[in-house]
Amino acid sequence: MAGEDALWNADDSLAELASLASTAGAEVVGTMVQRLRAPDPAYYLGRGRARELADLVTEHDLDLIIFDDELSPSQQRHLETLTGTRVIDRTALILDIFAQHARTREGQLQVELAQLEYRLPRLTGHGRQLSRVGGGSRGSGGGGVGGAIGVRGPGETKLEEDRRRIRARISELGRDLEVVRQHRARQRGQRAERAIPVVAIVGYTNSGKSTLFNALTAAGVVAENKLFATLDPTTRHLTLPTHQEILLTDTVGFIQKLPTSLIAAFRATLEEVVEADLLLEIVDITHENAIEQSETVNDVLAELGAVDKPRVTALNKIDRLADADAVDTTLFTNAVPVSAITGRNLDTLLVKVGEVIRAKMVDVRVRLPFERGDLVELFHRRGHVASETPDADGVVVVGSLPRPLLSPFAPFMLGPRGRRTSSRPNVIAPEATAVP
Template sequence: MNRGPERAYLVAVEATKTDTVWSVEDSLNELEALARTAGAEVVGTMRQRLSHPDPATYLGKGRVQELSDAEMQLNCDLIIFDDELSPTQQHNLEKLLNARVVDRTALILDIFAQHARTREGILQVELAQLEYRLPRLSGQDLAFTRQAGGSRGATGGVGGAIGVRGPGETKLEIDRRRIRSRISELKENIEDVRKQRAIYRRQRSEQAIPVVAVVGYTNAGKSTLFNTLTEAGVLVENKLFATLDPVTRHIVLPNHQEILMTDTVGFIQKLPTKLIAAFRATLEEVVEADMLLEVVDVNHENAIEQSETVNEILEDLDALAKPRVTALNKMDLVDDPEDIDTSLYPNAVPVSALQNRGLDRLLHKVADVLADTMERVDVIIPYRKGDLVELFHRRGQIVHEEHQVDGVHIVGRLPHSLRGYYLSYAES
């Protein structure tokens, strides 16, 4: 009998020795949004101010007892901690509490398990979950199995308990050797995906079509903007991580230059390192892009912190220095647009993806920034080489074009890979 959503209690440590830009209040609010996205009902929260989380139980012992009392009074199904717990912390807490113990990493992995749709996404989520659970198997594999009735498994569907969806309920019944064997198999399969993506990117590179990767904090409106610009039909929901799999579409900029635009997975603070590693093949779309289009929910109270988190992840990916345009999205919800300091963001353009406002200006800015990445060319192309004139229009940016007696005089910019086609026609 279905008794409704699982009842979750949220717990966080406000560490005094930390360099995070997020307050514990903001972090807990986001954790609550994650819990709701996973399907839970949040019935309470607890926080404790410490120099750092207790290495044995995350909270101090007195607070753990308070947590146990609250758990019984509120009839909680699970306790969700706002940081990744060590195996020791999780084991100790499970002995002291009756409800299941889930940390932020397991919660995010659970959401990914619910939303993975393609074979690639399912493989990547399964790898991250198994690597997360392997050091935590001791003494809890049977508990996972008992509580996993109706779970979705690794192939899709809905149901089961938060934190144990995905490959868990069947995989946790087998021994460590077989789990490690499965991890190796998954890594090989994902490596095949990475190689296939590399071939695809090489083909795109040979065609000299610039690639713009859309990045941003989860739920900033990336998919809405992507759909509006490309008519891609990507799923749009008011949930965190509504889409996981990258989608690439061909579009034409206002100056008639062709580009490929790729929507990528949203970022989030404390994004599990195992998830970043598992999604390496997907995130390489960001690393290999010619430029980035960052989407910022400018109406969000933590817009600056979210953008800083995006910067931190881009730095981890060695992609921070890439040329970037920032779409300051959801301007339709801002009371006074003059209050928005656009200087905080690189090449910022205020837009409303939902209301299709400011998008033409955004695309012009993308074209301008892309132009700075290309080489200036001054050529006279003979009329018999009309295909090169057409290629220049499609792949490059034309500043000046004039039909002369001996050919078409073009001044503009081209991707470096196409420069060789025009060298013999360069103006001396």
């Protein structure tokens, strides 16, 4: 079932829904599209189409119907009564995949929260269906193939469980996640103190984020031809070809029609993106909806308030193209065509990342005394060294440094002609030295 979206056409969206369904373990038997001015309040579909659907269910003995758009709780109930089979929507399907793929406690808490938020409004007068819910067969793969989709995962919400208990669990999860969030915030605080730039990989699901992350860091994150293979953020050190150090984070992918409640539930995870210094967007440039996917990524980033961060775009999977040189990079920000699998152009990509990070740093000239080899080394690791020239009093280093790292260098700052800019120690060179 698909509806029209401003950006995506119904067939493409439906094809994506089918791959989500197979990722969740269902076998897709057929699809149906109806163009509607407005969804029917009772059945979402027109009445005639809804009855047609019921006939199909009987004829092919189907055990699951998935709608590409969000159904209201009453539409879902009416459709289940009419067709005599389980009816779920895209959101429930995505939540099911998330439940199967959540590995860490943080991921599991977030999925449980999102699932309970989703189920809560669907509880009222929903008794009959809910008695079938809550086998607790998370990720077991047991039971009927399609039948379990949408009910797996934590929660084990039984029919009899009242909304009060769910609400209590929701606030408990909220508190637990707040602890996780604060822990992550502390970690980020420590990184910020060390002035290591954080680069977050973002992109549509299945674009190759984890493959690229592994290629760059040898981290061994699971990369699969599955939607939402990655839910939990992983961060690794990486040294750029310019000897500069960065932290690279791989995290959950985006998809169109992600419900806001789900984005909210994943706040702890997504803050890694929000707090990053630079976004490395991965686009599967061989996908026929590459542009739509990238637009969707922008929409989600806008919702997170991260759309204006410095960005480098990796146009991935060029090994699948007959003519990789024909890739149009002009539609994206700082784009580099790459192949995460063959490693092609990954060095160019990293040089670009280094350049964009450097543009945010402050230009400096310092004369470091010979006994301050530690500062020379720090300059190389955290900043960018353009030149390094020894003279009688020390080593003159010209280059750029991240702003939080300026203070240990302040006593050694030089003016444009090699003079000290200030006789007072511990005064940072004037703002005029900042890159515009």
